[in-house]
Amino acid sequence: MVAATDTRERILASALDLIYARSYANVGVQELCEHAGVKKGSFYHFFPSKRDLTIAALDRQWELAKQRIWGPAFTNHLPLREKLQRCFDFFYDHQCGVKSKIGMVPGCPFGNLALELSTQDEAIRRKVDQVFRETTAYVRRAIEEAIASGEIPKQDISAAAEAIVAYTQGAMLMAKTRNDPGVIKELRQGVFRLLQTRSTKARSGNGKKCV
Amino acid sequence: MVAATDTRERILASALDLIYARSYANVGVQELCEHAGVKKGSFYHFFPSKRDLTIAALDRQWELAKQRIWGPAFTNHLPLREKLQRCFDFFYDHQCGVKSKIGMVPGCPFGNLALELSTQDEAIRRKVDQVFRETTAYVRRAIEEAIASGEIPKQDISAAAEAIVAYTQGAMLMAKTRNDPGVIKELRQGVFRLLQTRSTKARSGNGKKCV
DNA sequence: CTAGGATTTGACCGTTCGGTCAACATCTAT
């Protein structure tokens, strides 16, 4: 049986928008409903609680992230360098886009909820943790390929992948704190340093100007 | 005139503890007062609002951070490598300490507030931004010294310092999300890669086991 | 001793919070 209405979808979409732009605590169920054009009773028909809505929103957000970023950027045979570059470029563009709409750099939807809620809500903490693990898996596979193809030398793959994911989160956090997407662009080059590359000498003073 | 009472201090200390362990939104004025052993009227005698308390708490937290971490770690003539190592070791120990008390890895008090509030409260965003800028300044000076002493080759100092601070925030975020301080230890080695070092070859397979 | 500021107290404010519920409407499968 297909969905009879789009009510649930509208609520979910509102959660994606509002909680991302502000925070979990600063968006009430009432406001969520108004934004979705739905009455509170309907909300609780589809979601047992605000917390469950948030978990569903995290799932949805991760599905979107996969199909918009991680899939496109990592499911091809580009050099690792290029893949990482595309990620950072996407993040930069995306933060710019949202900022032009709401005036603020929102950062990463997963990192935001992680720092706001993971000491208070174990289920949400686990969910975000899982997202980061899967993200790391994408990066790890790309590193494996790069080693196999000889693009980069053998190294501790897991450690490198985790460092890259952490660095990316750090970049988003700094961009949000400075309310300036340009931070992501400035930090982009740094991500390559987290990988051991063939020759350090050859790249010192590497042609292109940053930013 | 010296402080007549320690009421203000107790409120401030409670804010440091509770907001750090949970979040801004999840700690109410009432609870803050109970934790400090103070009535709500007294709270508003010393602080015009919860928001102002939070800003004062940020100031205090930064003073403490300087005297406990950044001062000790950066105001000596140790090699840069050693300085960064000490920072990460301090973070690891600190997160372990708090976790043994409250069962949760709390992450960075500045990063937490930044991600929770910087899209909603410009004053707090600016304050955290300033903290990060000053942190970056510590790292930048240390990098300058390391270049002057010949420990590392010439490079873009500001870019390196900002990358290191971002990476550090990323490490704290991942540790909090995984609720495991060990993440900080695992990511510690990665910070050195953000600096261009003298010889890459010489360090490959470097003696000491990680973790 | 006393005046005046600093501090403390507890009752109180309106608002919003997340969540509930019974009644009602709509759809769909038989």
Added chain:
DNA sequence: ATAGATGTTGACCGAACGGTCAAATCCTAG
């Protein structure tokens, strides 16, 4: 046609929220 599931509505709940205030108390300088 109709029963039962699915979806919608608006009124309602107690609790907690941030914040206010006048009165009482304490401390200290003159």
